[in-house]
Amino acid sequence: MKKVIYKFSAVVLMGSLLFSSCTKDFTEINTDPNGTPTALPEQLMAPALVGTLGYNMLRNRNFNNELMQVTVDASDAEGKVFRYDYRATWADYLYNGLYSELTNFKDMYKVANQQLTFNKSYKGISVICQSWIYSILTDTYGDIPYSQSNEARDSAIYEPAFDAQKDIYMDIFDKLDSANTWLSAGTAISANSDPVYGGAVANWRKFGNSLYLRLLLRVSGKPEMTEFCKARIKKVVETYPIMASNAESAILRWTGVGPLSSPYIGVREQDFRAPGIASYFIDNLSSWNDPRIDIPTYGTSSINRWGIAPYSGSYQGIPSGYAPGENPVKKCYFYSNTSAVSLMTEPMTGMMMNYAELKFILAECAIRGWITGSAETYYNDGAQNSITLWLPNWTVPIKDFLTAADIEWDEKLSFDDKMERIHKQKYYALFLTDMQQWFEYRRTGHPILPKGAGLKNGGVMPARMTYPVYVQSTNPTNYKLAVARQGADQISTQVWWQKP
Template identity: 75%
Template sequence: MKQIIYRITGIALLCSMLFSSCTKDFKETNTDPNGTPTALPQQLLAPALVSTMTYNMLRNRNFNNELMQITVDMSDAEGKVFRYDYRATWADYLYNGWYSELTNFKDIYKAASQELTYNPSYMGISLICQSWIYSMLTDTYGDVPYFQSNLAKDSGIYEPAFDAQKDIYMDIFKKLEEANTLLSTGTGINASSDPVYYGNVARWRKFGNSLYLRLLLRLSGKAEVADSCIAKIKEIVDLKASSYPVIASNDESAILRWTGSGPYTSPYSSNVREQDFRSPGLGSFFIDNLSDWNDPRIDIPTYGTNNINRWGIAPYSGRFEGIPSGYSPGENPVKKAYFYSNTSTTSLQTEPLAGMIMNYAEVKFILAEAAAKGWINGSAETFYNDGALNSITLWLPAWSVPITTYLTAADIQWIESATLEEKMERIHLQKYYALFLVDLQQWFEYRRTGHPSLPHGSGLRNNGVMPARMTYPVYVQSTNPTNYRIAVNNQGPDVISTQVWWQKP
């Protein structure tokens, strides 16, 4: 018995010595003395931007474009978005993806605020990107986790509270104010870490303030905050323009240009098969307008072969004619135009400009609406014409037809004597094309304004009413049940017909 006790004691002592030697100075001996224990801002920015754009572009293609009558995924099957036939499975992809990337953008801010790696420009860029993603989240779902989101690792909050959309927007505005101040220092960043502006922090500042205008305009019709939002728009545009520079040319547009090299390969090419890309037909609203206007984006075959133009639109049997969206099952319309796709040649599937975040034309149409409503100085007509011109020249820089000539020939010229509602329809019809490929912004703007006027097919579900939101992912009901129930109680039923805060009267 004594021998057994001695052996056990000896083994225990040996294990203790081994454990001690294995763990002694563990942190020091397992840390690279030439590196950093956490990722640097310049290591995180590009991957986070690429991933965010991947989520945006794929849902732009198969959700936004179907709702907004750009494409029609022709089928009599259940769950077709162009008929407003929403399925709960649509909810997860953006919700999961956007929150995942918020972690990366928050880590950029955290790393850039440390003493050894302090860089106010990366902090400002992080705040802009957080504001961009949070705005898309709340505009898509309504009330969502905000103040307690992405805190599981640092604070152990695994069931975050859902915040009211109003509170989310008010804090986004604070973030954008802080970003404008941080970026005003002009501190340099690593150009290779930035696939949007290649290290030009002044342009990031302009994008942040332009995003500010977009979001202020979105709340401008909500009575309880309208006055403050309109006053801020005027401050940015008229009263303190030098303190709030905005995007001022197509070159300054926020675009992640897909070069096709390494990680900068378009998701339309890497994530979507050729046959799937060209499978949907083009909606008649989208293509018939362009055809009627003799719009150069489809009329000029800039790629020289296969009659393919700058937007990669191919005619069916030589005809540019679209499919009526929302048609009833059994009608079986013929596809007469579609987005051409060929990964071995230039098409929209490999188009560098498809990584659209916010462009100059959108800024001009924001200003046109504000001027038409008397909120800012300047001519609504001039802003409108500039928006239409730059919407075209972003894609066709060499196009030289006077914009008034084009607009008049197409019968879409500005009419000063028109009613405000008629002016809004004209502005938002052109803005609809400026927002082509820009995440879900066409859908958001339609929900805000009701413009442009879209035809209603006989096969539409949801009583023919445009869906007001996506539902929350089903798993949230089981993983965050208490806060889910509070959110539904505050906002309304978790269905697509429940309007978000800024849509309600």
């Protein structure tokens, strides 16, 4: 990551709206010029979306991808994420960044709710985006400031309480219900303010309800939540509009013009291509003859759709979690020439939630018996749309592709084997989507990842990031209460929805 990113993180740290105990010149120091209450909702929306995607994408690249065996930043140094070993300093960047963008979305809501600027659609979109961000924060850290967060400027709350994760989720569900109602009115918004859907309010409503399903499924494994989640999932699927095609996926498509330039452009080319592709990620795609890494189907370029550079005409990865001293040779990597096919300039890397993910959510709900419909159909639709999102002209019948790859649906499989089949495909559908691969693995244990001899943390997938170190000194009372309720501030402490 470029040094400028770390410098920016330090600036955010010094000016945190959440935890600063110094009140001198607070308004001047801690007010985002893009997020002031005098700005209109249409002025706040695009910068907040761009900023949020920037934080998500960079942590997806160097944290999620390393844990989830997409890449391996090969080294024998201490603190390598691919070995389940990371320092407390990893926590600051995402925590500071996402809370700073919440200020903008909260201001967007406040202004949209005022009499002179009242707009139900901007209110609903703001609530959806806040729910999206808070879900990432709580799934990353566990209990977090929620009901009192971002209140330093307006309410002088400099040491916010940490809400229990269950309470956060329950409030998010209520807010997503409200957003669905507000957006049902179809109140127009400015197309120029919306880099995700170009002003299509109906698509925001569908995204909000699809996100609702993601989050209901996330906590459905808790015994006290199962019946509640089953009922809500059934209600959303049967009565709320949800995504119906790839075109309705929530993706901020980078244009490369002005502020809509991918955050990956800020990564040095040599740093972008430094991590090798992990064996798990590339071996599956290669064995399936997956078209997303099939060179001939992508014009005359020598690089495939995902910008993975082949090695001597084939795809070979690095085993993740290898022991120090083994020193495997990096072979395949993500191409970094910005003048060619590369994720550095790819428009679709601004991934929030795609249609294929929704289909795999429905497939899991179907095998659990929570909704009607065919799990096989949902699974096939998910696999097909996962591919055609990237290759819209791909026309191979999905059943033929899945059968040839020996990953077709089989109703005779055990429940666990069906979960493995669904989640192996979902893993690829979640490629580039913040840290959803990591969250889903922690929830389900799928897909089954190989374990190298060099793994730390007892060989167990880390359950969370620790809280930023500065929180212990700037919000000590509430920090201690959170740790006493949740457990030790360690990467091995499970968050509420993970605990049996």
